[in-house]
Amino acid sequence: MQQEIELAIGPDHIHDQDYILRQGAKQLNISPKRINGIYIRKRSIDARSKQVVFRLRIVFYIDEHPQPFCYQSTLKNVRDAKPVIIIGAGPAGLFAAYRCLERGLKPIILERGKPVRERRRDLAKINREGIVNPESNYCYGEGGAGTYSDGKLYTRSNKRGDVHKVLSIFVEHGADEDILIDARPHIGTNKLPHIIESMRHKILEMGGEVHFETKVVDIVEKFGQVHSVKTENGHTFCAEHVILATGHSARDIFQLFRNKNWLLEAKPFALGVRIEHPQHIIDSAQYHCAVRHDNLPPAYYSLVEQVNNRGVFSFCMCPGGIIAPCATDFDEIVVNGWSPSKRNNPHANSGTVIQINLDDVPNAATNPFALLDFQRAVEHKAYQLGGGNFVAPAQRMVDFVENRVSLDLPKNSYKPGTRSVDLNEVLPDFVHTALRKALPLFGKKMRGYYTNEAILVGVESRTSSPVRIPRDKETLQHPQIKGLYPCAEGAGYAGGIVSAAIDGINCVDAIKI
Known part of the structure; x- marks a missing residue:
């Protein structure tokens, strides 16, 4: 039998599992010997009174063995599958790619910046020398803006999608399991690079592609259907579906839309x-x-x-x-x-x-x-x-x-x-x-x-994008361009790591296959 209750635990005992078990047994009015394990479902801090406590939502396993939660993605080898171009390797782009693997689509990520660890040299130049690389900085590069200037995973976007799934994928790639239970989950900027790298390696392992220092300079459409994208280094990538996950600071993408007379607001x-x-x-x-x-x-x-x-x-x-x-x-x-x-x-x-x-x-x-x-x-x-x-x-x-x-x-x-x-x-x-x-x-x-x-x-000043790229509420496609999916912060539809990740997933789910 499983029973879920809430306990208030003081800071002195928050790491004392035996104490928590005894308190739970007391509230449940049972012998502690009947409890074979516990699972903390939610943890928050209540500082409304002078006595600060942790509030825990705990599942107690009574007269049965615990069944710990373990999430594992089910991914497909997509080496020869239908391609989806994803512009940007921030949380929206990475989780869109991950969802492609689940659905049997081949993600091709085009990222203007550098791999996550190589970005550090450019960040150091900003801090020490006052030199900014316009293509590799706190906003551009693998992992997006949140990797080196955030680390928080708090979101109120539960209605938009499965927050728990996003957090679980982070855990699968090395994040602390505490993010699954904390009311204000936080990975930390020092840990995110390893997690981002792990996600990239999995995408490559399953047949996806990731191209760094590959800046998109044109999106080509034919008869109202997206056809391909062109990059600054002269390459052309063709696909019927393009997810535009460029982040809130990619002003050149807004200018591209303006030049083409595509809708913006x-x-x-x-x-x-x-x-x-x-x-x-x-x-x-x-x-x-x-x-x-x-x-x-x-x-x-x-x-x-x-x-x-x-x-x-x-x-x-x-x-x-x-x-x-x-x-x-x-x-x-x-x-x-x-x-x-x-x-x-x-x-x-x-x-x-x-x-x-x-x-x-x-x-x-x-x-x-x-x-x-x-x-x-x-x-x-x-x-x-x-x-x-x-x-x-x-x-x-x-x-x-x-x-x-x-x-x-x-x-x-x-x-x-x-x-x-x-x-x-x-x-x-x-x-x-x-x-x-x-x-x-x-x-x-x-x-x-x-x-x-x-x-x-x-x-x-970069709290969110000052420009929105419109999209249809049902299909998530740009009103003028079939197969083009404006996504996450850069298009005005998200506001943080988790909400951007969810929007990336939603855009892939909107693709009909």
Whole structure:
């Protein structure tokens, strides 16, 4: 017999399975000897009261042997199967390829950037030398933007597809099994490269293809049906189905669509700054303690406030994390955040952003590039005020709210360096006005948040694509081009690793075979 119950377990006992078993037996009113094993289905932290506890949903195996969950993909050899071209090797592209193997289709991945481990050299040049490779950076390359600037797998997209399947495939390729049970699963940027490599090796083993440093420069259609794609190095790949999973920063793909008069539309996105605190401030506020318990992870937060009928909210919060330079061109500043698996860095950072709507930018209703041009102008202004070499404009939090340039800046995790500026000169008026009003309100919600020990680093601008590539709701194909499937973040249909992976799977499932 199996019984599932919820237990509240303090940090002192969270790793003590015998204690958890005894507590379960007590709640079930049975002898502990009848319990032959347990399976933790869900784990979350409840810090609403002064006594922080873990809340566990646990299956107890009573008078029967446990049957542990074990997921294993069923993949087919597709060496001679029907081809599907997948443009981009981010989570959408990789999981689309994986789904192709399950369905008996041959995935051919074309990735403009480099293999995941080779990307590291180019990331080091951004951090140390202020040099960006436009084809290999935090956004472009195997694994996509999330590999080196995220690592979090938290999503609310359960209605879109099977989240558990996505997480299980990650586990199958080396992720910790904890991601299957944690309420806020996190792989860690340091572990993702190995997992991504493992997925690529499986795709190749089963007959798929992966081509790196292969930038797509044209998508060819004949009589309204996709026919082939052409690459910068002169190769042509033919297929009746093309999944476009290029990510939110592939502006050249948007330009390609514009040149061909294919449908595009402006899409709202969010813009703001990345805010970094010493991690101990967040721990103290969230866990109601002077020193965080060793068995508690570095604390996270989620904050939202309405200011002048506009939402201001935290985004992509990284406990024990690092702020990263995520520009894709030489004359822009873009920041993001990531955390290693242990989340053991001394700072906590989060994007803090404001929604940019179509009516905020002139002609956005008729010009699909209006919000993209707006985004680009802010990023360029940030680069200018930073002074070059990807030094980012920054300001202490209270100084920003009180309209004064900081005399100095706190130690922070952004490696190219920060420069004290008035961020009002970087951010559009309605953005910095909303931020200035929201930050003290956040401080009322979370003790210690509103402090001059915190630094605002500009700009957080690649929260999602400012352009959407339309697709039919049923077929997921572009309205004008049969066989072309706009996919995930780059087309405006996802917002993170897991949701992008699900969208990649859904696009393959839309292919009729």
